[in-house]
Amino acid sequence: DGGITQSPKYLFRKEGQNVTLSCEQNLNHDAMYWYRQDPGQGLRLIYYSQIVNDFQKGDIAEGYSVSREKKESFPLTVTSAQKNPTAFYLCASSTTGGAEAFFGQGTRLTVV
Amino acid sequence: AQSVTQPDIHITVSEGASLELRCNYSYGATPYLFWYVQSPGQGLQLLLKYFSGDTLVQGIKGFEAEFKRSQSSFNLRKPSVHWSDAAEYFCAVALNTGFQKLVFGTGTRLLVSP
Numbered sequence: 736d737g738g739i740t741q742s743p744k745y746l747f748r749k750e751g752q753n754v755t756l757s758c759e760q761n762l763n764h765d766a767m768y769w770y771r772q773d774p775g776q777g778l779r780l781i782y783y784s785q786i787v788n789d790f791q792k793g794d795i796a797e798g799y800s801v802s803r804e805k806k807e808s809f810p811l812t813v814t815s816a817q818k819n820p821t822a823f824y825l826c827a828s829s830t831t832g833g834a835e836a837f838f839g840q841g842t843r844l845t846v847v
Numbered sequence: 848a849q850s851v852t853q854p855d856i857h858i859t860v861s862e863g864a865s866l867e868l869r870c871n872y873s874y875g876a877t878p879y880l881f882w883y884v885q886s887p888g889q890g891l892q893l894l895l896k897y898f899s900g901d902t903l904v905q906g907i908k909g910f911e912a913e914f915k916r917s918q919s920s921f922n923l924r925k926p927s928v929h930w931s932d933a934a935e936y937f938c939a940v941a942l943n944t945g946f947q948k949l950v951f952g953t954g955t956r957l958l959v960s961p
Contacts (some may be wrong), residue, residue, distance in 0.1 A: 740924075741889075758940075772935040775856070777937060825890060829947075835881060836949060838890035 737762045741826050741839035748820075748846050756811045756842045758826035765831050767809035771795060772823040772841075781824075784809055785831055811842065820846045849874040851938050853952035860928045864951065868923040869956050870938030878940040880921040881949070882912055885935045886931050894936075908932070933959045 739760045748754045760767065765767040766785050770778040777822040780793030798817025803809055809828075813820045822845050852871045860866050872878065879898050883891040895906025902914040912923045921938060938952040 741890075770951075775953060777951040778949075779951075780948065783948060823888075827891075835896050836892050838883075838892075840890045841888070843888070 739826055739828055739837055739839035741824075741842050743838065744842060746806045746844045747760055748844070751815045752846075752847055753815060754813050754820075754844065756813070756824055756826075756844070758839060759807055760809075760826075760828045760837075760839075761807060762837060763806070764828035764837075765806070766829045767803070768827045768836065769793075769801065769809070769811045770801075770825045770827065772825060773817065777802075778825065792802065812847055820844060849940060849942070849950055851940055851950055851952035852956050853936075855955045856953070857956045857958065859958040859960055862930050863927050866873055866925045866928045866932070867959070868936050868938075868957070869923045870923065870952060872919050872921065872940050874914060874936075877914075877916065878942060880912075880914060880917065880922045880923075881939040881941070882906065882910070883937045883939060884908075885937065885954075887934075889949075891937065894923070924935075928957075928959055930959045930961070933957055 742757045768783045769781040772778050779795050781799050782801040784790035800812045825841045826839040827836040850873045872887050881896045882894040885891050894910050895904050897904045897914045904912050914921050935954045935956045937954045939949045
């Protein structure tokens with residue numbers, strides 16, 4: 736079945752460590768996105784990519800980095816510069832023709 | 848900048864009763880409009896979408912939404928709520944450009960009482 740796979744589902748890290756969240760899709764979508772979800776704040780866009788080897792900052796990119804070396808993969812690195820990294824992270828993908836976005840099941844990151 | 852407002856943070860509805868969740872957007876043109884549902888600890892599932900045409904849109908799980916241009920609203924409705932509908936609901940808009948970039952509301956948590 737086609738879909739988006741995020742791993743791991745739960746992730747714990749010590750403060751000051753970088754951590755990478757995985758996102759893989761087999762929907763053949765060109766566009767991929769990372770969102771951060773905090774209670775009461777809805778979803779906020781971190782980074783997005785319309786095509787391989789190209790990506791743009793979203794609304795809250797500080798402290799995060801991404802890469803898009805393959806169409807299927809869009810990993811997100813949460814760096815030590817991110818001041819409040821504990822959150823639920825959602826990856827999504829879509830075609831670039833205005834259709835809906837499809838979401839993964841999310842990764843809950845807890846930094847202690 | 849475009850924005851989406853969901854004025855109700857929490858709503859409690861009795862099982863079998865009707866439901867309406869409110870969504871208002873602020874944008875110069877008519878954007879693409881979406882409703883998503885999220886169960887606890889899960890990703891988002893698309894309920895329905897509006898791009899153009901008939902302003903009453905049917906979705907999955909018995910949900911529908913009506914686009915009202917004069918009110919900049921896209922309210923979600925269901926005639927009879929089931930206990931399994933308890934979840935968080937997000938309204939979202941996308942720029943009408945062919946590139947998908949969603950702007951989300953802050954969500955409405957639906958509680959269903961017996």
